[in-house]
């Protein structure tokens with residue numbers, strides 16, 4: 001880390017990137033068009049409880065489907081926004097309206113109550129912005145241009161997605177399970193045990209590939225902990241663990257090499273029989 005005075009003095013001008021936990025929190029969404037449908041999906045992903053206020057005449061088809069399919073999470077009011085009382089008990093407010101004045105008023109009401117608010121049409125008054133998202137299981141990548149170029153954020157998302165292997169989500173899920181197992185075996189917060197756990201996990205993540213992690217099953221994890229963590233905090237090579245079974249990623253190679261192998265054997269047999277005939 002560059003700890004120069006110049007750098008530290010120049011810190012600023014961005015926004016805080018955090019993974020906001022919204023499970024079972026109440027989110028009010030005003031407006032039901034296309035932008036609202038995207039907001040609903042984002043907030044559903046975070047397991048929030050949504051109250052949607054929007055006349056049914058202006059609903060986007062995707063918003064309608066979300067209302068129909070997820071009544072467990074979306075309370076829908078088929079009407080226009082009625083006033084300040086709608087903000088009672090709400091943890092977050094999102095507006096996606098074609099009415100800029102109403103958007104302004106809702107932002108003001110939210111601000112008075114200190115409720116975090118995003119108005120899709122008034123960036124300068126938002127408490128936070130949405131961004132382009134890449135998701136694969138627990139992996140969440142957000143691309144933000146801090147309000148400058150949302151289309152560029154979308155295009156960068158497409159490029160980044162193409163650079164991912166597709167194994168990330170599965171591998172991270174397995175790492176999550178393994179970390180929990182390790183904490184069960186070696187419980188305790190902070191101190192020496194915390195340092196040892198972190199050192200071992202860091203070493204393992206540095207040594208193993210995403211393929212190695214994604215192929216782990218429950219039994220492998222126990223062996224990894226028995227033969228690695230328990231054996232003087234050693235980092236086993238993936239081959240040690242997978243020696244008894246073919247590595248899943250090697251399996252698809254077999255069907256491709258099979259025709260070549262059969263061809264080789266048949267060719268060799270033909271050659272041997274020709275040589276044998278010539279000898280006679």
Ligand SMILES: C[C@@]1(CC(=O)O)c2cc3[nH]c(cc4nc(cc5[nH]c(cc(n2)[C@H]1CCC(=O)O)[C@@](C)(CC(=O)O)[C@@H]5CCC(=O)O)C(CC(=O)O)=C4CCC(=O)O)c(CCC(=O)O)c3CC(=O)O
Nearest residue numbers: 120121123129130131132133144145146147150151153154
């Ligand atoms: C500030 C912000 C507030 C917020 O909504 O949180 C905001 C504001 C505005 N967007 C507008 C327009 C467009 N928005 C998009 C697309 C997206 N916009 C998103 C986010 C954000 N948009 C936040 C900052 C994002 C950041 O910091 O980078 C994305 C990333 C995520 C999402 O919406 O969930 C999503 C891509 C998702 C994906 O593809 O994955 C496109 C392109 C398209 O649709 O492909 C266009 C048309 C082209 C253009 O205008 O650039 C206008 C109207 C401008 C006008 O009237 O001229 C405003 C209001 C204004 O700027 O005044």
Ligand SMILES: NC(=O)C1=CN([C@@H]2O[C@H](COP(=O)(O)OP(=O)(O)OC[C@H]3O[C@@H](n4cnc5c(N)ncnc54)[C@H](O)[C@@H]3O)[C@@H](O)[C@H]2O)C=CC1
Nearest residue numbers: 031032033034035036053054058080081096097098120121
């Ligand atoms: N942040 C972003 O990514 C983007 C933001 N925008 C902005 O987002 C806003 C919404 O865009 P769209 O969804 O495309 O618009 P839209 O016109 O499809 O949707 C507007 C919605 O607001 C509802 N509405 C209108 N008056 C209402 C009231 N009094 N109470 C409750 N609901 C009411 C309508 O019924 C409709 O469902 C626009 O202001 C646009 O400028 C547009 C594109 C991208």
